[in-house]
Amino acid sequence: MRKTKSFQSVSRQYFYPELKRCPHCRQRLRLLQGLYLKKTIQTLDGVLWLGGYASHCVNxxxxxxxxHYLSSQLAALSLPGxxxxxxxxxRVGWRRQHDHRTMGEIGQELRSAGIQITDREVERLWDYYRLLLRGLTQIDLAKLREAEKTYGGLIWSADGLQPESGEPQLWVVREVLTRTIVHAEWLSQVDQATLQAFLQPVKDLALKTLATVSDQQRALVKALKATWHKPHQACQSHFLRDAAAPLIEQDRAQMVEIKAKIRGIRAIERKIEAASPQDRSAIIVGTYALAIRQGLRFRSRAPLQLGGVRLYALLDEVTCSIQRCLKKGTMSVWLNC
Ligand SMILES: [Zn+2]
Structure with missing residues (x-):
């Protein structure tokens, strides 16, 4: 039986469809009431709860x-199911294929990054990775042709994922209406010519195209427009994520600096564990240590979740609280903290 996972910190993110106008009649699309899709996923940046709204044409x-039109950025975060x-x-694919790591080693690495995963699940992700790069099957192609008929055309989105900085990126083309991955390939450079060559096999399928969707990367937008000559819609959330990238980077650097300053926490925890259960100071210091330990799990996530700032605020609060306790005499100085 599959074990249900429970997570201490979950970041909620809502997604709206990027397309604002009906690709057929160009009338403004209207949002459907309530969330169309809800899902919780574990990412390298923490646990995300995703809520997706859908829109439709009311002409x-x-x-x-x-x-029903959904956010392509939401679809880009995970695979269906x-x-x-x-x-x-x-990351699993890169470690296995490029670094020749075993499933056990990859599982260990992911678990130490805070991801709840068994070695068996790592193997399943390796299978998904291979499926991703396998390309379209005849069944997928038949589905796309069916969707082309039903929807009067298809919408393409493309984006790249980098397993580690300085390494190539895995680029993926998706069909937005059916959420089908159509094509994936590792690219070492990202310029218009490379991206156009990457998109060409999708164009060669000769399926009717209504529009394209992507972030605002200039080379990508140019490549999509040059390949299909169709309306292009930029994702606002992608745009926000790109704009916030330097801020997130700074926040992560601040987090590293703060963590380096509070390295001694494990030693304090050991002393608390060794103290008598009646030791009131140990109980109080233990509560503070727990709060700090939780703070160390904060993550910086694009676009606007600043783990470093949250951790700083938490430590500031803890310091003030300790000072108040010392003043009141509720707590005497203990364990060199
Ligand atoms: Zn319409």
């Missing part, structure tokens, strides 16, 4: 009112 004369982020799958 009574439009023949494609039944189509998989509760690990695509970044984890790519």
């Amino acid at each position: 009574p004369k439009c023949q494609h009112r039944q189509i 998989v509760t690990y982020g695509l970044d984890v799958i790519v």
Whole structure:
């Protein structure tokens, strides 16, 4: 039986469809009431709870009112039916294929990064990785042709994932309406010519295209437009993520600095563990140590979750609280802290 996982810290993210106008009649799309998709996934940056809204065309004369449009960025985070982020799958694939690590070693690495995963699940992710790079099967192609008929055309989105900085990126093309991965390939450089060559096999499928969706990377937008000559829609959330990238980087650096300053916490925890259960000071210091330990699990996540700032605020609060306790005499100085 599959064990249900429980997570201490989950970041909630909501996604709206990037397409604002119906690709058929160009009327403004309207959001459907309530969330269309809910999912929790584990990523390298922590646990995310994803909520996706969908929109549809309300023009009574439009023949494609039944189509529901979802966020392509939401679809890019994970594969359907998989509760690990695509970044984890790519990390598993890279470690296995490039670094020749065993499943046990990869599992160990992921667990030490805070991901709840068994070696068996790592193997399943390795299978998904291979499926990703396998390309379209005849069944997938038949599904796309069916969708082309039903929806009157298809929408392509593309983006890249980097397993480690300075390494090649795994680029993926998705069909947005069916959430099908159509093509994936490792690219060592990202310029318009390379991206156009990467998109060409998808164009060669000769399926009717309604629009393309992506982040604002100039080379990618140019490549999508040059390949299909169709309307292009930029993802606002992608844009926000890109704009916040330097801030997140700074926040992560601050987090490393703060963590280096509170390295002694394990020694204090050991002393607390060894103290008598009646030792009141040990109980109080233990509560503070627990709060700090939880703070050490904070993560910085694009676009706006600043783990470093949260940790700083927490430590500031803990310091003030300790000072108040010392002043009141509730706690005497103990264990060199
Ligand atoms: Zn319409």
